[in-house]
Amino acid sequence: MTPVRVLLVDDQALIRMGFRMILTAEDDMEVVGEAHDGASALVQARALRPDVVLMDVRMPGTDGIRATEQVLAELPDTRVLILTTFDLDEYAFAGLRAGASGFLLKDARPADLLAAIRSVAAGDAAVSPRVTRRMLEMFADDLPTDGTSPGPGGQDDPRLADLTAREHEIFAALGEGLSNAEIAERFVLSEATVKTHVGRVLGKLGLRDRVQAVVLAYETGVAKPAG
Template structure:
């Protein structure tokens, strides 16, 4: 069954380019395009896409506000935010608004397609380079009631390790392969650590891991 996608960007050439790349895939179908957040909210209500690829800075209604509106609705779409290094300050707010992740606008076609599929499957995707910049912004901001380092004592050793791998951007299959366990067991570990830490999803888990110094730029044990 094809994953339905809506592409939102105020630059028509960029929007058309992303839409063409996505729609060329057999398992992905672009069902609509919008040039601003207000149009995106209206169109998503009609089309009910599985995934919305969302720009941040747009007229009428910005991508962050549009994401917040979309994800607050019953059976919301998954939102994949596209950003540039110039828009780092917006990324944290976008994730707090309910986005499933973000990629940089100069992302390669294959990475964009993988990102759409990952969020459609219920997981989150974070660009490693942008994640580091996000954490710098996050750490410099005021405390938002996030868990402290003491919260990690609630986790088992395996759950802490899984948290580290999640924060490196690995998906469930990659974590399962690295640990030599099943994908189902990985999901169980992730659900357990999210519950124990009071977090909503993998995005929040990644932010926490970087903030507490638990995360690394690459999975622990990898060579240079």
Template sequence: MALESQPDIEVVGEAGDGSQAVTMTRALTPDVVLMDVRMPVMDGIEATRRITAAGVATRVLILTTFNLDEYVFTALRAGASGFLLKDVPPADLFTAIRAVAAGDAVVAPSVTRRLIDAFARHLPAPGRTPPEDDRRHPLNRLTTREREVLTALARGHSNAEIAEHLNVGPGTVKTHVARILAKLHLRDRVHVVIYAYESGLVRPGD
């Protein structure tokens, strides 16, 4: 009912379990799937993995009552473009759906800090060969400017902020972001952040 109150959002289907969600997504090809975590037959994490692995344009936004780290991490690794809790205000949910549909990503503020802390615990150990010293590292596919944009994205800056900092137009930043996603085989901005921390390019507190 809340979604249908928005003129630019159309609910095209509703599934009762993860398996049905995968089948309906293939048939209906929606822009966004709102996915729960705990469901019968197939859980939302596996359903998300199957949907994103299918190569369709559909993006998955997890919407759940379970604020557990294991769900957050596995959902994002499975290809989800966002993770929200069901106590999110309707207006914020609408905004999140539009953002995900546009190719962006969203994570509930309450779990963002925990994500960063988790990355900190799993950063490359001191003395490990840095990415720039390994010619085979995927980061070396990027130009100097693309690495600057990647670092800024990982630190949470918006396209407008990056454009102002680099003294370029917002359209140029969007182009750089698209190239970063393509070169590193990443799905969206949230996976850019995960990649930047796990590769050691960015560390908490930088």
């Protein structure tokens, strides 16, 4: 088995040491490097090409949000897990919008840390779409309310034009945070068919995972905050 190659990024050496001890005890994990801020994280990521980056957000100089954007822009196959102190805070939210595949609390149990790393390395998200939806609703004031977005955005986003009618329905359901089973029940489809549709939607929209689909659905106005 090829181990998951992990880059640790945190401005506190003791935290990096703790994560290193947990990861190196696993046969399928390898810590390939460490960085103490966002700028050095980008340098290390370029040189080491890790599978997963554990990225702190609150660091001096280049913070983890900007570093996440830079790393993913240059290394689209790398996955980023945001490390945060508070559950559902604006930093975790910003990290997801920057392209991270999930977030973890710094006091997460070792088993949860390892499961999250394995999940994102396999191409899944480390935070549920429902949690992402809650975060988006909490910070709805930061999102457009008229169907526009900071980027190409809105219902006129050219990426959405490539979706078939069914795929647009699936995308909207993803924006609600629905699971494959729930989507299958809504549209009277098999879960295998839903899985195929979800894969096509993510591929056409250039998204890494379902969490990114929820974010895009809100940014384009396909999903609306509750209430």
